[in-house]
Amino acid sequence: MCPPEHFVVEYAINPWMDTMASVDGELAHKQWEGLRQALVRLGHDVHVLSPEIGLPDMVYAANGAFVVDGIVYGARFKHPQRSAEAVAHRRFYTERSAHPWRFVPPVATNEGEGDFAYVPDAYGGIVLAGYGFRTEQAAHTEAQEVFGRPVISLKLTDPRFYHLDTALAALDDTNIAYYPAAFSDRSRRVLEQLFPSAVIAAEDDAVAFGLNLVSDGRHVVLNSDAVGLATKLSAAGYEPIPVELSELKKGGGSVKCCIAELRH
Numbered sequence: 001m002c003p004p005e006h007f008v009v010e011y012a013i014n015p016w017m018d019t020m021a022s023v024d025g026e027l028a029h030k031q032w033e034g035l036r037q038a039l040v041r042l043g044h045d046v047h048v049l050s051p052e053i054g055l056p057d058m059v060y061a062a063n064g065a066f067v068v069d070g071i072v073y074g075a076r077f078k079h080p081q082r083s084a085e086a087v088a089h090r091r092f093y094t095e096r097s098a099h100p101w102r103f104v105p106p107v108a109t110n111e112g113e114g115d116f117a118y119v120p121d122a123y124g125g126i127v128l129a130g131y132g133f134r135t136e137q138a139a140h141t142e143a144q145e146v147f148g149r150p151v152i153s154l155k156l157t158d159p160r161f162y163h164l165d166t167a168l169a170a171l172d173d174t175n176i177a178y179y180p181a182a183f184s185d186r187s188r189r190v191l192e193q194l195f196p197s198a199v200i201a202a203e204d205d206a207v208a209f210g211l212n213l214v215s216d217g218r219h220v221v222l223n224s225d226a227v228g229l230a231t232k233l234s235a236a237g238y239e240p241i242p243v244e245l246s247e248l249k250k251g252g253g254s255v256k257c258c259i260a261e262l263r264h
């Protein structure tokens with residue numbers, strides 16, 4: 001995770017990004033710190049990835065890699081503006097971390113956890129993978145060979161949900177939440193078959209970045225604007241932890257986008 005001191009909205013290849021919108025840097029930093037503290041309060045070890053000049057989107061740390069079983073599948077960004085971020089993430093896993101991660105450099109374009117999710121106890125452990133906007137389908141095949149876990153390809157069709165993590169999230173070891181209309185008809189059918197008890201998000205919660213969440217299986221940290229989803233999650237037995245991230249949303253991201261999950 002990196003603090004948003006260098007958080008500047010620079011380019012419009014994301015429908016949420018209005019390059020003319022001004023970002024309140026101080027508030028962005030406060031909100032980012034609120035997110036960090038929420039994670040610490042929940043007992044997580046939080047490492048901070050240092051920001052680098054010229055990489056304004058680095059605050060969206062989810063995109064730098066995808067980690068399962070101690071194996072790190074590196075990212076390869078679609079747009080040149082972000083490509084150097086992959087190097088910083090790689091350095092974290094190969095030089096800065098005390099843990100012996102196995103780093104696998106990617107061939108195919110993929111934006112890390114932005115387009116990959118892991119559900120550890122569903123069907124023995126499966127990876128859900130998005131394509132259509134950023135990550136290439138070839139990366140799904142590559143990920144399956146890297147992890148030795150089944151990878152389910154899901155087609156994203158609505159540009160507002162340009163990364164899988166804007167439309168779907170793992171809630172615990174077996175279940176997910178998602179917004180069906182973000183997917184093609186056939187991919188929706190796949191999700192219905194695999195996750196019949198999923199929590200289904202309404203459109204207003206999805207556009208409020210409600211699904212861009214992280215969960216420890218009980219506490220679900222999500223954007224405070226997704227009020228309806230928070231209510232649904234409570235009804236399903238989870239404890240929603242709302243955080244305000246209005247300034248981060250201006251760059252097209254929320255809770256999950258700012259967090260890379262390190263799965264040993």
Ligand code: ARG
Nearest residue numbers: 014060062114163251253257
């Ligand atoms: N502005 C960034 C982009 O368009 C936002 C990335 C959000 N990250 C995410 N994991 N969805 O690439």
